[in-house]
Amino acid sequence: MYDYLIVGAGLFGSVFAYEAKKRGKKCLVIDKRDHIGGNIYTEKIEGINVHKYGAHIFHTNNERIWDYVNGFTKFNRYTNSPIANYKGELYNLPFNMNTFNTLWGVVSPDEAKAKIEQQKTVAGITEPKNLEEQAISLVGTDIYEKLIKGYTEKQWGRSARELPAFIIKRLPVRFTYDNNYFNDQYQGIPIGGYTTIIEKMLEGIEVKLNVDFFEQRQELESLANKVVYTGMIDQYFDYKFGVLEYRSLHFETKVIDDTTNYQGNAVINYTDKETPYTRIIEHKHFEFGTQDKTIITEEYPSEWKPGDEPYYPINDDKNNETYKKYKALAENEPKVIFGGRLATYKYYDMHQVIGSALVTVEKEFDQ
Numbered sequence: 574m575y576d577y578l579i580v581g582a583g584l585f586g587s588v589f590a591y592e593a594k595k596r597g598k599k600c601l602v603i604d605k606r607d608h609i610g611g612n613i614y615t616e617k618i619e620g621i622n623v624h625k626y627g628a629h630i631f632h633t634n635n636e637r638i639w640d641y642v643n644g645f646t647k648f649n650r651y652t653n654s655p656i657a658n659y660k661g662e663l664y665n666l667p668f669n670m671n672t673f674n675t676l677w678g679v680v681s682p683d684e685a686k687a688k689i690e691q692q693k694t695v696a697g698i699t700e701p702k703n704l705e706e707q708a709i710s711l712v713g714t715d716i717y718e719k720l721i722k723g724y725t726e727k728q729w730g731r732s733a734r735e736l737p738a739f740i741i742k743r744l745p746v747r748f749t750y751d752n753n754y755f756n757d758q759y760q761g762i763p764i765g766g767y768t769t770i771i772e773k774m775l776e777g778i779e780v781k782l783n784v785d786f787f788e789q790r791q792e793l794e795s796l797a798n799k800v801v802y803t804g805m806i807d808q809y810f811d812y813k814f815g816v817l818e819y820r821s822l823h824f825e826t827k828v829i830d831d832t833t834n835y836q837g838n839a840v841i842n843y844t845d846k847e848t849p850y851t852r853i854i855e856h857k858h859f860e861f862g863t864q865d866k867t868i869i870t871e872e873y874p875s876e877w878k879p880g881d882e883p884y885y886p887i888n889d890d891k892n893n894e895t896y897k898k899y900k901a902l903a904e905n906e907p908k909v910i911f912g913g914r915l916a917t918y919k920y921y922d923m924h925q926v927i928g929s930a931l932v933t934v935e936k937e938f939d940q
């Protein structure tokens with residue numbers, strides 16, 4: 574008999590398994606995929622660690638979490654400085670003095686602020702009613718038209734005028750010449766890829782891949798005293814209150830033989846409406862790779878339907894209300910712990926998943 578059956582070998586399930594084992598508990602980890610790591614999985618191809626589920630950059634302000642992940646592997650000094658490509662014009666992100674200088678030729682922060690203020694005034698929006706109005710009221714029309722509109726409309730599959738304003742409550746605008754995307758104190762990429770971290774967490778723990786919890790539910794549940802469930806919460810309850818909606822993505826990865834350096838940066842966003850993908854990732858740049866070849870991945874947003882890979886929860890009122898009902902049921906399942914992005918219907922960065930797994934561990938074992 575196992576103490577815990579852990580459904581999902583992603584970051585949440587793996588942190589929990591590691592901590593439970595440390596406390597002498599016996600765990601069985603299952604995953605329906607053919608690999609561990611969930612969405613942070615990296616696979617070595619041509620000597621390059623490929624981020625199979627999109628670009629993953631670790632960043633946090635929490636020293637305890639930074640020390641925790643560094644206990645599994647060393648991190649490099651990678652700093653995320655994405656570039657926006659709008660019809661061949663290149664701009665630095667997040668919006669900062671480099672962006673404003675390229676866009677308007679302004680040099681001082683006061684000139685940049687004046688330009689944005691002037692555009693906001695001309696637009697005359699007092700109460701933004703949709704994403705377009707919200708963006709213009711925050712950064713003016715030029716940035717909206719070139720760097721936000723097309724990208725956001727591709728991302729969400731609908732017009733920015735039909736999207737709710739709340740999606741962009743704030744926009745990262747910086748009046749310094751600083752291209753570092755994140756404000757966090759700690760940032761980097763694990764040397765050797767993310768899969769190494771998960772391998773270390775799961776060392777000495779029984780893991781079964783290609784096992785879908787719902788295909789052998791009763792049998793699997795009978796193997797353990799408790800279940801840690803990191804799959805979709807609506808599926809756990811047989812969709813009885815309806816399906817929670819997501820936005821999906823698909824990735825096209827290509828090995829490029831005839832150049833060692835395809836785009837000169839790890840992440841380039843394509844912000845026009847016409848280019849069908851939202852970004853191209855060149856994986857070797859996450860680790861300052863010097864391999865003979867290079868590997869790129871185009872990221873295409875797509876509509877989600879049940880059965881597709883769920884990536885971004887659509888946290889609008891309707892879905893949040895439905896989630897609340899599932900959450901209430903989950904709270905009445907004493908032998909099941911629900912955790913991670915799918916079971917809590919929430920977008921989490923990696924440091925947040927680790928933080929929430931460690932809080933769960935403390936509640937389970939130390940209180």
Ligand code: FDA
Pocket residue numbers: 580581582583584585586603604605606610611612613626627628629630631632784785786787803804805822884885912913914915921922923924926
């Ligand atoms: P995750 O989805 O990884 O794990 C759940 C596991 O459960 C999966 O392996 C799944 O197969 C398994 N499972 C589900 N149902 C099952 C069933 N019925 N039976 C068996 N197994 C089942 N974060 C960050 O900090 N920096 C970044 O740059 C990025 N970038 C990024 C890009 C993109 C495109 C996305 C979508 C996300 C990010 N993230 C990120 C977020 C990051 O991916 C996320 O925080 C973690 O992967 C979440 O880990 P979980 O364990 O919660 O879920």
